[in-house]
Amino acid sequence: MLTYLRKLRGAASALPPRATPRQMALAWLGGALAMACVANVGEQLPSGLLLGSFGASCVLVFGYPDLPFSQPRNVIVGHLLSSLVGLLLLHGVGPQWWSLSLAVGSAIALMMLTRSVHPPAGSNPVIIFLAQPSWDFLLFPTLFGALLLVVVALLYNNGTRSTRYPQYW
Template identity: 65%
Template sequence: MPAASPFGGYRLGRTRGAIAIAVVAYASSRAQLPLVLGSFGASCVLLFGFPDSPFSQPRNVIGGHLLASLVGLVFLHLLGDAWWSMALAAGCTIAGMQLTRTVHPPAGSNPVIVMLSGASWPFLLTPTLCGALALVGVALIVNNLRTGRAYPTYWW
């Protein structure tokens, strides 16, 4: 059985995750640009609940989301949104993240999101890249507020 988080960890994760989504959603509203992806909620679980995990490092969060959305867009525009192209895109996303050492499990849903929404190429910039950068930016600030904490563990 996994070890339980210390009592304060639950409050910190909850508060930090809420702050991150609030910042990205508010920026999206103010800029009138799509900056929020459904997969960003799961990214917050890692970034603020498990910030030392390899899956939570900037390389993985940004690279994983970008690669996954790119794969989804390529498959959507070359093969359409059929069930089998969605499945191939998801599988290729997993392999691509493993090959590039940018595994970020929440990003695995991006090809599905791309296909279900019929996204176009600007989806790579907004919401994918800008939103992932904003999440990492918030994580850099709030995960380092407490002394003795150093986020990220590594960049590249």
């Protein structure tokens, strides 16, 4: 028990280095532009495109675009799988606390299995259980919104950085 409690102190590692002012400004602008695109295009559609987890996706794709979690494959497949699992359990079992927990756990496992982990997508089942949408939620906002976010990230990150985005598909 004492060994376990000692683990709670952490590893005493140093904080990661602070981003440069340029990196912060580019991440800020990229996130703002991406959400402006998603929100504006969504206003033209009957169902909209806003999904709370897209804000967290912007943190990754614009703030840390070289991480595996930030790659287009992870963004698109992660959001799609997580929303699919959430919808399957919501409509197949019902809005129970335990079906929500199974949906989140299953989404994590499926993203890991498919090598498409995108942490913000882990909140999609929670969003789905709260909103209780129909099956079209899988296409709008999930798939179409994730695709639009990736398109903006591809254009923006390659236009503002010297390195390539994505690292892989």
